[in-house]
Amino acid sequence: MFNDELMDDGDYARVNHRTQRIELNPIRPKSQQDESFIHELLHIINCVYNNHNMSEDSIDASGAGLFQILSQWNVEFDFSQIPKLGD
Ligand SMILES: [Zn+2]
Numbered sequence: 564m565f566n567d568e569l570m571d572d573g574d575y576a577r578v579n580h581r582t583q584r585i586e587l588n589p590i591r592p593k594s595q596q597d598e599s600f601i602h603e604l605l606h607i608i609n610c611v612y613n614n615h616n617m618s619e620d621s622i623d624a625s626g627a628g629l630f631q632i633l634s635q636w637n638v639e640f641d642f643s644q645i646p647k648l649g650d
Pocket residue numbers: 602606619622
């Protein structure tokens with residue numbers, strides 16, 4: 564979901580591990596939202612399936628690689644239907 568608070572913080576995205584909710588900054592360019600979504604998704608996968616064994620650097624590198632491949636295939640996420648925090 565989109566969270567306006569991230570605009571104030573300047574963060575690209577964040578993940579709530581308790582709710583497994585990914586929050587995206589609505590004013591970031593679409594490509595950054597996609598890359599941030601992949602990054603935060605990897606954090607959830609690392610938590611749920613990998614016992615937190617991936618470092619931040621590994622998540623960063625894996626996310627950048629996945630985003631690169633998806634971009635080359637012209638794959639984009641459609642966030643048009645996701646709600647805004649508070650809606
Ligand atoms: Zn991270």
